[in-house]
Amino acid sequence: MLTSPTRRRRAATILSLTAVLALGATMAEARPGGGSGGMGSRGSRTYAPPAATTTAPSTAAPIQRSQTQPGMNNPGMNPAAAQRPRFGGGFMAGLLGAGLLGALLGGGFFGGLGGIASFIGLMLQVGLLVLLVAFAVRWFRRRQGTPAAAGHARSTLDGNGPGGSMNLGGGGAPLGGMGRGPAAVQPVQARPVQIGPGDFQSFEIALNGVQEAYGREDVASLRNLATPEMAGYFIEELRANEAKGVVNRISDVKLLQGDLSESWGEGNAEYATVAMRYAIKDVTLDRRTNRVVETGEPEAVELWTFVRERGGRWILSAIQQGR
The missing domain is CATH 3.10.450.240 (Nuclear Transport Factor 2; Chain: A,)
Structure with a gap:
């Protein structure tokens, strides 16, 4: 059996080797940015x-x-879309939470309902919210599927237009002038x-x-x-x-x-x-x-x-x- 000093020496050797190996791993390619x-x-x-x-x-x-956030300056990605609040987020959750809490307390959205009437009021509120959500989802889908949006998606960054302007892929006039409807947000122009x-x-x-x-x-x-x-x-x-x-x-x-x-x-x-x-x-x-x-x-x-x-x-x- 190893004596206590022998064990200590072996442990110290192992620790030293581990430290050297770890230092070598972190120091490899130590030039500027070499290990990043x-x-x-x-x-x-x-x-x-x-x-x-x-x-x-x-x-x-x-x-x-990088201090550049992914998605904000990435080619082909719409920075406005990354920041646009999604429908049905905190606002709708807050409304639903308020309705549930109101029903439990005997109130609800419409107030004055108590007992069994509060339960019926809750069902009416939930049904109304479902209808509103379905209507809003269909409305947003119709807007996103318009031909104008598809036309903007086909635009290219060719930099060959007058003054380096962005031209439509079909050879149309440069964007940024008067047109029908709001212009879609484009990637950074190069x-x-x-x-x-x-x-x-x-x-x-x-x-x-x-x-x-x-x-x-x-x-x-x-x-x-x-x-x-x-x-x-x-x-x-x-x-x-x-x-x-x-x-x-x-x-x-x-x-x-x-x-x-x-x-x-x-x-x-x-x-x-x-x-x-x-x-x-x-x-x-x-x-x-x-x-x-x-x-x-x-x-x-x-x-x-x-x-x-x-x-x-x-x-x-x-x-x-x-x-």
């Missing part, structure tokens, strides 16, 4: 997969952390954005700048190079490293291959998603002893989305891991 799968915002395309490219031919990891050599150079500079600032734990530079949302995620990661007693040192970042996945404009904002394969020296060190805790992969494939105001400077708005 996908984070940030891509405007109306936040939850839509980026187009495949030669650099990233497989589907990118989906966005898992327009094409041309990306040139100067833009690609800006993307490469941003790649190096973000990685190096992250390795230096330079919060001010990260806030200058990324959106407030992305900078916030980076700061969370840096604080988590500090709490673990480690620091992520990044150096020798070199873009090996890159190509454009997609580019588009929404309102005054312009977006570009770029697939990039790059070399990187990614080492996680113990803050106190400077001992190497984890070494990341020498290469990475990621899709970075950048955003800018028209004619402004590109900043990082999302990172997705290539698969």
